[in-house]
Amino acid sequence: MTFIREYGRLGAGLATGAMAVAAAGAALAQDLPFRGEPLPRGTSMQTPATSLKAEVVWLDNMLLWIIVPITLLVTVLLIWVIVFHNSRANPTPARFSHNSPLEVAWTVVPIFILIFIGSFTVPALFRQQIMPEAEVTIKVTGYQWHWGYEYVDHDVEFLSFMLQRDELAEHGYEDRHFLLATDTAVVVPVGRDIVMQVTAADVIHSWTIPAFGVKQDGVPGRLAELWFNVDEEGIYFGQCSELCGQAHAYMPITVHAVSEAAYIAWLEEQGATNLAAAPGYAEHRRQLAASE
Numbered sequence: 001m002t003f004i005r006e007y008g009r010l011g012a013g014l015a016t017g018a019m020a021v022a023a024a025g026a027a028l029a030q031d032l033p034f035r036g037e038p039l040p041r042g043t044s045m046q047t048p049a050t051s052l053k054a055e056v057v058w059l060d061n062m063l064l065w066i067i068v069p070i071t072l073l074v075t076v077l078l079i080w081v082i083v084f085h086n087s088r089a090n091p092t093p094a095r096f097s098h099n100s101p102l103e104v105a106w107t108v109v110p111i112f113i114l115i116f117i118g119s120f121t122v123p124a125l126f127r128q129q130i131m132p133e134a135e136v137t138i139k140v141t142g143y144q145w146h147w148g149y150e151y152v153d154h155d156v157e158f159l160s161f162m163l164q165r166d167e168l169a170e171h172g173y174e175d176r177h178f179l180l181a182t183d184t185a186v187v188v189p190v191g192r193d194i195v196m197q198v199t200a201a202d203v204i205h206s207w208t209i210p211a212f213g214v215k216q217d218g219v220p221g222r223l224a225e226l227w228f229n230v231d232e233e234g235i236y237f238g239q240c241s242e243l244c245g246q247a248h249a250y251m252p253i254t255v256h257a258v259s260e261a262a263y264i265a266w267l268e269e270q271g272a273t274n275l276a277a278a279p280g281y282a283e284h285r286r287q288l289a290a291s292e
């Protein structure tokens with residue numbers, strides 16, 4: 001494992017040259033609840049942390065109500081045919097080969113089912129794929145095998161490597177977060193529209209946070225986008241979701257969703273420029289002035 005990490009770091013140095021590794025977000029981990037993580041014996045989706053994910057979960061449940069009756073109907077028909085229409089039970093089969101009303105029905109009914117499903121899934125797809133006006137813009141680059149982040153409005157950039165088991169505690173994580181927690185984390189304010197620009201530097205990677213309902217391939221030479229707006233403060237985990245080579249399983253993603261004040265404080269800590277562009281900055285200044 002150490003080999004993989006060191007190898008990754010070497011690659012990082014080659015790939016990004018002078019890109020500095022900032023100790024981002026390490027101090028924040030202790031104060032935030034863990035929200036977006038896989039649970040032991042968990043079989044369903046993670047609790048939604050964004051409206052997009054809530055919609056995905058709703059769609060999933062709704063589709064279940066359609067697919068279960070269809071599956072049952074087909075199963076019953078199959079059993080019925082097997083039992084009553086085999087050569088022993090039915091030695092002289094009927095010779096007809098068409099039944100127009102039935103054929104029209106089994107064409108039209110599925111069309112209506114598809115239109116019904118599409119009337120929900122197509123608008124959901126548009127909500128995911130049409131980017132809102134970004135309040136925070138972050139560029140993420142996939143490397144073999146770690147992530148690089150750039151807060152484009154603030155000249156803040158850092159790399160993000162998976163933590164080894166013995167490093168978890170000092171960063172505020174627990175043992176179960178092995179293979180999920182990273183040394184630096186993406187920090188975003190809650191209740192704001194975050195737009196991530198996703199790309200890659202070597203092969204295709206994929207950036208995702210399951211609790212946010214987002215997943216986007218990072219393709220070298222292209223800039224794709226995804227967006228989310230986190231409801232609650234907390235720590236959310238994801239993993240590279242496009243098979244990208246030997247250490248694909250060792251480039252997880254950690255997001256800290258924090259209050260606006262904590263986000264601005266973090267930006268300051270990172271030596272961010274253009275702080276006035278941070279969402280809620282004017283309000284934050286006013287509160288600071290009032291408290292003095």
Ligand SMILES: [Cu+2]
Pocket residue numbers: 142143145204205206240241242243244248251
């Ligand atoms: Cu990858």
